[in-house]
Amino acid sequence: MARRKRGEDVNGWLVFDKPEEFTSTDAVAVVRRLFNANKAGHAGTLDPLASGVLPIALGEATKTVPWLMEADKSYTFTVCWGVSTATQDREGEVIARSDVRPAPAAIAAALKGFIGEIAQVPPQFSAVKVDGERAYDLARDGQTVDLKARQVMLYEAELADCPDADHAVCRVRSGKGFYIRALVRDLAAALGAEGHVSQLRRTAVGAFREEDAVGLDELKELVHNAAAFERLRPVETALADIPAVAVNGEDAFRLRQGRPIVLLPHVIEDLKQRFRPRTIAGVDASRAAVALFEGSAVALGDVRAGKFSPTRVFHLDQE
Secondary structure (H helix, E strand, O other), rough: OOOOOOEEOOEEEEEEOOOOOOHHHHHHHHHHHHEEOOOEEEEOOOOOOEEEEEEEEHHHOOOHHHHHOOOEEEEEEEEEEEEEOOOOOOOOOOOEOOOOOOOOHHHHHHHHHHOOEEEEEEOOOOOEEOOOHHHHHHHHHHOOOOOEEEEEEEEEEEEEEEEEEEEEEEEEOOOOOOHHHHHHHHHHHHHHOOEEEEEEEEEEEEEEEHHEEEEEHHHHHHOOOOOOOHHEEHHHHHHHOEEEEEHHHHHHHHOOOOEEOOOOHHHHHHHHOOOOOEEEEEEEEOOEEEEEEOEEEEEEEEEEOOEEEEEEOOOOOOO
């Protein structure tokens, strides 16, 4: 007997405004339940103490999660000077204190020194795996692990405000795998101070922005009024920065069957101008493109030898 499917076929992205004290897993579970969706996932974990943009994929949109995981992310965060904690946030055990309060000009100058590709050691309390175990689990057991520095990108960083001598509000835009808590740890060290993250909010993930985000209370109200589906973004929204090729109905049919299609020479030349080196989930995706039929995603694929070969096919309702 076939297993009964749990939930409905709901496809699209929700830009969820995750509240503090919620885990990312909690957020996915709540959104999935409210939409009665049979499948859901998220792109980019937010710490429980953080709030802001958490893109949640429903249904076929889950196939594009690896692409959004690679997207740039923007944050606004507050540094509290004078105290360092084991977790580099306000919940951790105090491990050091200092009377040093960096001047605004010194903070701004030090931030600029982190812009670019840098080697960053993840926090002890992080999701990095060490011999198959999460670093935060080992840290909670009292173990100190030797975490290797990783190359990460910080594209922009600025001091936004210093409301008082004890606090500094900063804004940054970073690449994949960047830890704000590690930045604050290293920023404090560069300034000869102690500090931790007292507040953290993510304001953007790729094409998903804070101004488009839906909070939990608003979402519940929208579901009650049957208007929640109007806030879903199309599956292809997560693929905004990869080349797209428009296909006709016949080619769309072939792609949905998992069969390659032949591209016209001028289409191939146009795509070549837009390809760029990239790796998605450890796989070379430098010649990846998305096929669109009447503006809707049909398939992700690779363009080689004059053909578009599908690697991911989207099964969306076709009216």
